[in-house]
Amino acid sequence: xxRPPCCDKANVKKGPWTxxxxxKLLAYTSTHGTGNWTSVPQRAGRLKRCGKSCRLRYTxxxxxxxxxxxxxxxxxxxxxxxxxxxxxxWSLIANQLPGRTDNDVKNYWNxxxxxxxxxxxxxxxxxxxxxxxxxxxxxxxxxxxxxxASYFPASQVAGAxxxxxxxxxxxxPYFSALKQQQQVITHVDADAPAxxxxxxxxxxxxxxxxxxxxxxGGGHADASQAAALGQCQEGSAAATGVGGVRAFGDDEGAxxxxxxxxxxxxxxxxxxxxxxxxxxxxxxxLIAEMLADPAYYGGSSSSSDMGWDx
DNA sequence: AAATCGGGCAACCGCGCGCAG
DNA sequence: CCTGCGCGCGGTTGCCCGATT
Numbered sequence: 580x581x582r583p584p585c586c587d588k589a590n591v592k593k594g595p596w597t598x599x600x601x602x603k604l605l606a607y608t609s610t611h612g613t614g615n616w617t618s619v620p621q622r623a624g625r626l627k628r629c630g631k632s633c634r635l636r637y638t639x640x641x642x643x644x645x646x647x648x649x650x651x652x653x654x655x656x657x658x659x660x661x662x663x664x665x666x667x668x669w670s671l672i673a674n675q676l677p678g679r680t681d682n683d684v685k686n687y688w689n690x691x692x693x694x695x696x697x698x699x700x701x702x703x704x705x706x707x708x709x710x711x712x713x714x715x716x717x718x719x720x721x722x723x724x725x726x727x728a729s730y731f732p733a734s735q736v737a738g739a740x741x742x743x744x745x746x747x748x749x750x751x752p753y754f755s756a757l758k759q760q761q762q763v764i765t766h767v768d769a770d771a772p773a774x775x776x777x778x779x780x781x782x783x784x785x786x787x788x789x790x791x792x793x794x795x796g797g798g799h800a801d802a803s804q805a806a807a808l809g810q811c812q813e814g815s816a817a818a819t820g821v822g823g824v825r826a827f828g829d830d831e832g833a834x835x836x837x838x839x840x841x842x843x844x845x846x847x848x849x850x851x852x853x854x855x856x857x858x859x860x861x862x863x864x865l866i867a868e869m870l871a872d873p874a875y876y877g878g879s880s881s882s883s884d885m886g887w888d889x
Numbered sequence: 890a891a892a893t894c895g896g897g898c899a900a901c902c903g904c905g906c907g908c909a910g
Numbered sequence: 911c912c913t914g915c916g917c918g919c920g921g922t923t924g925c926c927c928g929a930t931t
Contacts, residue, residue, distance in 0.1 A: 593900080593901075594899095594900075594901095594924095594925085595899070595900075595925080595926095596899090596900090614916095615916075616916075616917075617915085617916070617917095629901090630916085630917095631901085631902095631916095631917085632900075632901075634917075634918085635899090635900065635901080636899090636900080638918095639899075639900085640899080667920070667921090668919090668920085669919075669920065670918075670919060670920085681918090681919070681920080682898085682899075682900085682920095683898090685920075685921085686897070686898055686899085687897095687898095689897095690896065690897055690898080691897090
């Protein structure tokens with residue numbers, strides 16, 4: 580039997596909220612607080628809304644202390660940096676941005692930031708140079724764009740060569756930090772002895788297929804997910820990896836699980852491992868540690884440092 | 890001035906997780 | 911252990927509005 584609907588769809592209004600509905604919801608939450616959203620529509624003055632819709636409206640729009648103005652340069656840089664570390668875990672990213680919701684951050688990323696990265700020749704998913712990815716894949720011949728146009732915003736590219744004053748993305752501190760982080764993630768040190776004092780490292784390469792690992796430059800693909808998970812679970816006290824980036828697992832006793840052709844399984848296993856590790860430790864604290872490390876966030880709020888200016 | 894296009898954003902949807910009975 | 915329920919999350923949709931033709 581499937582899960583019953585959370586509310587009577589026939590009697591529920593959808594679409595944009597009216598000021599009257601906002602006022603009812605706000606009045607209710609300000610006096611009763613939040614909690615048990617399913618009963619909120621009735622108790623808040625017979626709102627013809629799904630409780631879920633009420634929660635969403637409150638958290639994304641009505642909640643106190645929300646910022647409604649544009650994202651600042653600092654916020655923008657922080658989002659990109661955190662996305663490089665965390666991927667599309669918008670709630671975690673939003674937690675580091677006071678007054679911003681996960682929906683805000685997600686929309687801003689999808690509409691602005693991912694395009695900015697692409698314009699600079701950076702793949703927004705992997706945060707690696709697109710040209711490098713293409714070379715790694717080895718399926719396409721890369722021809723450099725005329726006048727290196729892809730590293731500059733379209734507004735600057737149109738009809739003209741990029742201004743020489745702008746640094747190439749590779750030269751920015753943001754890129755340096757990313758590169759360093761990716762080395763931590765993908766670095767393979769099969770000869771490194773296991774040490775009790777050594778930080779546990781969960782390497783993305785541990786979850787890659789042979790093909791993927793080879794594409795990443797000869798990384799090993801024989802480390803087991805179980806080993807990484809086990810080390811994560813038994814070693815939760817190891818809060819940080821190199822440079823403040825937490826990483827888990829190592830190569831000892833590794834053997835492949837699920838076969839080398841199970842790329843999707845490897846990916847989900849990697850994510851599962853991250854989630855398990857998150858539970859073992861305070862992720863917020865971890866992020867704070869990462870951001871405190873100049874190597875990753877650089878302590879720089881200067882847009883020119885990032886090469887972000889358009 | 891009208892039609893079309895595209896970007897931005899609010900809201901919806903479906904799924905997974907945790908908890909209580 | 912199973913089931914129902916509430917909640918939170920990420921992905922997606924669809925509307926609105928300004929820009930362009």
